[in-house]
Amino acid sequence: MAAPTAAACLKACSKPLADRPDRCATCAVRDSAVCAALNERELEDLSRIGRTRTFQRGETIFAAGEPSYACGTLVSGAAKLSAIDGDGVERILALIHPAGFLGQLFTPTNSHEIIALTESTMCVFPRADFERLMAAHPALTRSILDRTLAELDASRALTGLIGRRDIKARLAGLILAFARAAGTSPCGIATDFELPLSREEMASLIGTTIETVSRRMTELEQAGAIERQGLRGLAIRDLPALERLAT
Amino acid sequence: MAAPTAAACLKACSKPLADRPDRCATCAVRDSAVCAALNERELEDLSRIGRTRTFQRGETIFAAGEPSYACGTLVSGAAKLSAIDGDGVERILALIHPAGFLGQLFTPTNSHEIIALTESTMCVFPRADFERLMAAHPALTRSILDRTLAELDASRALTGLIGRRDIKARLAGLILAFARAAGTSPCGIATDFELPLSREEMASLIGTTIETVSRRMTELEQAGAIERQGLRGLAIRDLPALERLAT
DNA sequence: CGGCGCGTTGACTGTAGTCAAATAAAGTGG
DNA sequence: CCACTTTATTTGACTACAGTCAACGCGCCG
Incomplete structure (x- = not known):
């Protein structure tokens, strides 16, 4: 049972957002991440399920093939999204900057590796809770859509580049x-x-x-x-x- | 005034979906396009604003820089999405297959050329109406999100390829x-x-x-x-x- | 028939890949 | 703190592959 273990690990090594006196008020990506478009109540709901966690440089945030039990926003630092091909060769497919969204929604497992490039902090949500919140709050779904469109743009820019x-x-x-x-x-x-x-x-x-x-x-x-x-x-x-x- | 002209052109060279006796019932991409997840009423609302249009091979569906007044689903055929760089060199960034969504939402203009690769048919919606419908029907927003995630996946697969x-x-x-x-x-x-x-x-x-x-x-x-x-x-x-x- | 667009092939050049070595930086243990 | 190991980066020599320019073949349309 990888998922419960992973969830437990998440609990153990992260801090609930709700414990912070300032909640999201001082967040560096407050105006650009998926939570930016939410109203007070929606933000409150989201912060109730959120936790923050730091990752060291080189640390794997999500592994390919692993059950997708969490997702969230990169608050600071940077990460790479890569595929490992049959020969064990890494192929970087995207870079993720602060305010970017990490993790795959609506799929049972993660299909790519996500690895911290520098010391990074992330605002993590249990994926099931997050998806429930999306279903309840259309504004959140819309936010995720905007973010996904931005990622698609970035991906196409990369295609043009390489x-x-x-x-x-x-x-x-x-x-x-x-x-x-x-x-x-x-x-x-x-x-x-x-x-x-x-x-x-x-x-x-x-x-x-x-x-x-x-x-x-x-x-x-x-x-x-x-x-x-x-x-x-x-x-x-x-x-x-x-x-x-x-x- | 490009937008009204373009809209008029769209009217002139397309047929309203609502006029077809079968509406969407016999549509080839009924089960895979953005409309697949909609219920009867939502589909009804959507079909009321939809029109079908065919494009010849090589015909420009949307031009880069042009106001984005329409969007829709590719029903049959194939299209390419490309950027033209400073020297006039075309750079293909993505291919679009049937059930794919064409056009850019939430932006004033289109940023890429979309050109039919073969004779293609498209189910076209005025963008403003479509966006209103998205706001009214969360299921439609969610559908567009799913489609966008699929496109992001395809784009990253292309990145891996090239x-x-x-x-x-x-x-x-x-x-x-x-x-x-x-x-x-x-x-x-x-x-x-x-x-x-x-x-x-x-x-x-x-x-x-x-x-x-x-x-x-x-x-x-x-x-x-x-x-x-x-x-x-x-x-x-x-x-x-x-x-x-x-x- | 002749021109035109598209694709293939050839000859040559230039750029990138491979293998190998040198150098620089960073971490390790005394 | 220093000598030593390990890792990252740079450089060199050579080879292989891709780009460029040019010619040719083919099907199509006027």
Whole structure:
């Protein structure tokens, strides 16, 4: 019986939202996550079943094949959603940023691995309770729909990115996407930030090898578009050039 | 004023569903499209605002940038969803099969081109009316959510496909996807079918060139996995081999 | 018949993959 | 705190694969 065990584990390593004096008031993604569109009463219902939990970098949040007993919002940090193919090779299919929704609704098991890329906090709900709440509150269903549409958009943007023929363009596009995600304001773009992925993960995401990522990165640096700062640090030195290369 | 014109055009070239004696009873996608989960009354409300329309192969169903005034279900045929980049190069982001939902909800304009790949029929709704109906009938919202989740799944499957490093694997996977889509039963796979895409479109979808598609196709044929029959016809001769190559 | 669109094939070039080694960074145990 | 191991990243040399340019074949339509 994996599900009860997992549920028990969730209880053991998380804190109920309802215990926090501020509930959702100070939540970082209060205005952008699925709960943003809810009214007072709906939010109250949701917070009653919610718990918060932190995950360490590299920790598996949901495993593929495992019964899907929980879901929730990523509050801080970042996660990757990936499939492991027959040979044990990881293939990253999506990145999840704060306010993103984790977990699969309406299916008995999870079909992908979801793994924390950095230390992350998540607002977790038992899936059955969450689905009941969706049935009771149309606004919640609508919120989930909006979020799913956003994910679909992101997924298609990724399709566009990795469909490019030369790896340099894919890599430039990926770096721009990271810079956008690292930016504080919705439309702002960060110029100095940490890459959320290792070289291997970047390679898996854009469909190439570690070595090629490394080489093209060196080229981008020599062209003056970017500057590497340590292993994970990156600074954008010439944004227009980088955007041109991403075409 | 594009929207009223477009709406007028829709009226001019389509037939109201309500005029058909059978309404939705004989619809080919009655059990799988967004309307499948609706009860009698909801279906009645929906059919009152629906019209059917056919599109010729190559015809644009929705254009990118155009106001989004309509949406609906693809009843028969097939369509491609693509983005046109700065240089006018088409990049196919998704394929849409019967029962798929076309059009963007909740946004003022369409962000992608949707073009018929074969002669297709669509069940069209004015978007504003459709959204009103969604607000009134939670079951419809839930249906759209299910459909969107399915599209997200398909999009991620495509991401996995085109992320493969060698083009032969991508092509084999694409052919398998076509064979599955052409199969009559949900889990059945067709062995003889017509490719819905031209070489150029296949190349755009998997991120390569016409010539490479052609060459790898020749290799797959020489390996005995497939057999080309005319320009678009294809027969799968050795399914296990094809599946192995797709890994 | 001749042009046109689509697909295939050939020759060549350039880019990415593979194998291997060097280097840098991070963690481990004394 | 330092020497040592382990892991991540970069670089090099070589090979293989994909892209480019060009020619050819085929079916279709004027």
